[in-house]
Amino acid sequence: MGLEYVRISPGFEKYMPKDYVDLVQYGQFGREVDVQQLGQFKELVEEHPMCAGCFMAYFIRVFYAALPKPEDTIVIGTAGCARLALSQAAVPFIYGNYGDTNAVASGLKRALSIRFPDKDKDVVVIAGDGGLIDIGFGMTMHSWFRREKFTTIMVDNEVYGNTGGQESGMSPKGVQLKMAPKGKQFDKINAVELAKTAGCVYVAKLAPTNPKRIAKTVRRAILAARHFGPTFIHAYTSCNIEYSIPTEKVLEDARKREKQDFGFYEWMTEEVKEFFEELERKPEEVKA
Amino acid sequence: MYYVADVKEADCAKYNCKQCVLFCPEPNTLMYHDSKHVAWVNYSRCKGCAICVYVCSDLLKRNCIQMVMVTTGD
C-alpha cells in the first residue's frame, strides 16, 4: 500500500482518464496540502450525487483536504447520505452494514496494526446520526469502551435524510419532520458527553463555518486516535432537503446554529494535550 | 437549461480573495487561478446552490459572483 497504488505505469499516462492523471499529478498523495489551498489542487473526492448545497457534502470535502496521510487512510461509512460522496473518493472506502461501522473499524484497525506494525494506518468512520447514535449505538459505545484507536465522525443532520425524514435521537425536541408529524417528543442526545464518559481521548463539536478549524479538528482527531485511543467529532451538517433550508441560506443556517447550540467545543485528555503541545513546538513533526 | 455560478473576473481580481472557493460544497468546482488571482467556475460540476453568492455578496459585500442560466453544452 502506501503511494504504490497511485502510480501510473510508465507509458500509460495518455490512456488514463484525465481526472485520474490530474489526481496523480496535482493531488494530495505524498504531500501536505493546506485547506486554504482548496481550489488550487486536485481534490481526493470526485463528483458525487449528494444534493445541491448539502453541507454534509461540504464537510466531507474539507475532511478529505485535511487528511494527514490519505495514502494510508481507510474510511468506513454506511447507509445514509455521506457514503454517496465517501464512495467517490480516491481513498479506500468500506461500506459497513448499517449500524456496524464501529465494529468493522475496530477489527480493521486491529488487523492493520498486526499486518503493518511499523506503519501508521489511519481508520476513520464517517456516518450519520441514525447510523451512529440510534441503530449503531451499541457498537459505537463498545468501540469507545474498548479504547479502539480510530476516529468516529458523526455527520449530524438531525434526521434520517437518506430515507426521507424520520426523526433520530439527534433531532431537536419539538421539531416536526415528515415522519414525526406531532413533533419530536424527546431531547436531542448529548453525544459529546457520552463520548467523554465512554472513553474517547479527544472529543470535538463544531458547525462547518470555518474550513481551517474543521481541518485542524479532523487532523487532531486522527493523530490522537493514531497514538492514544478513540476520538470523536460531532459535526452539524444540515440537511437542506428535510429541513427546507433554501440552498443559498445553508451557510447562514450553520452560522446561526453555531451561535445557538453548536459553538466550537474541544476536549482532550491531559496526555493528548501534552502531545499536541509538543507537536506545536516542533512544527515539522506535525507533518509526519 | 440550468443555473450555474459565474465569476465577474475583472471585479474579483481586485480583491486577492478566495473566500467563496473555501465554502463551495462541491469538490473541484469553484476553482482559484494562481496567477490571475481570480475565482472561476467549472460549470459542468456546479450544482447551482448559490452558497458562493451568499459568501461574496451577503458576507463580503463584493458582488463578484452571480447565478446565470446556461444551456447544456455551453
Ligand SMILES: Cc1ncc(C[n+]2csc(CCOP(=O)(O)OP(=O)(O)O)c2C)c(N)n1
Ligand atoms: C440494517 C438497516 N436498517 C435500515 C436501513 C435503511 N436505512 C438506510 S439509510 C437510513 C437512515 C440514514 O440516516 P442517518 O444515519 O442519520 O444518515 P443520513 O442519511 O441522515 O445522512 C436507514 C434507516 C438499512 N440500510 N440497513
Ligand code: SF4
Ligand atoms: S438528503 Fe439532505 S443530507 Fe442527504 S444529500 Fe440531500 S441535503 Fe444532504
Ligand code: SF4
Ligand atoms: S468571494 Fe467574491 S471576491 Fe472573493 S474570490 Fe470569490 S468571487 Fe472573488
Ligand code: SF4
Ligand atoms: S453555486 Fe454552489 S456548487 Fe456552484 S460554484 Fe457556487 S457554491 Fe459551488
Ligand SMILES: [Mg+2]
Ligand atoms: Mg442523519
